[in-house]
Amino acid sequence: DQQVKQNSPSLSVQEGRISILNCDYTNSMFDYFLWYKKYPAEGPTFLISISSIKDKNEDGRFTVFLNKSAKHLSLHIVPSQPGDSAVYFCAARGTSGYALNFGKGTSLLVTP
């Protein structure tokens, strides 16, 4: 059963606007969450992470929000740029886990 869920397979946003990518998880033992970005024919690259002791982490145009009670996190990209067009994966790790559990990904298209 999928423990990390990204329910939107795709998202289209205009350049300059905000992109919001959502992720839900079911395992309450997850305590570390990451977002990865993937371009075609390349491996995923790390974007931003957040520990369960925080509810927000910011890095430039990228901000991740964590709502533990709702088991929900989101990635905000402001402002969105055409180069942000990629597949974004949400991932989570538990306190006793060694590997990441990934969602199915959301394909973001930023149009000029």
Added chain:
Amino acid sequence: NAGVTQTPKFRVLKTGQSMTLLCAQDMNHEYMYWYRQDPGMGLRLIHYSVGEGTTAKGEVPDGYNVSRLKKQNFLLGLESAAPSQTSVYFCASSYSSTAEAFFGQGTRLTVV
């Protein structure tokens, strides 16, 4: 700075053939992972290793074997390839279980 390097990048196998995928990292990471990515399925963990000489099963280990004889290398073997193993395979490594993982560029394997 090479990071994580996967060999080969592409391969076509006939059903029943065997092959080994090589992953090499130059970051002195303890943890290494093999994932597979299938359309609509996200990344699923096949096997992982928490140090030289150790391996463990992930979510989808059947049909695969792994070895970690040297800290920098993690090999994924297919003893008797099946069409269901057609996929893109990603190797990753991380410094610790709480650090982000770095991915290779992927190996696209087709089994006919």
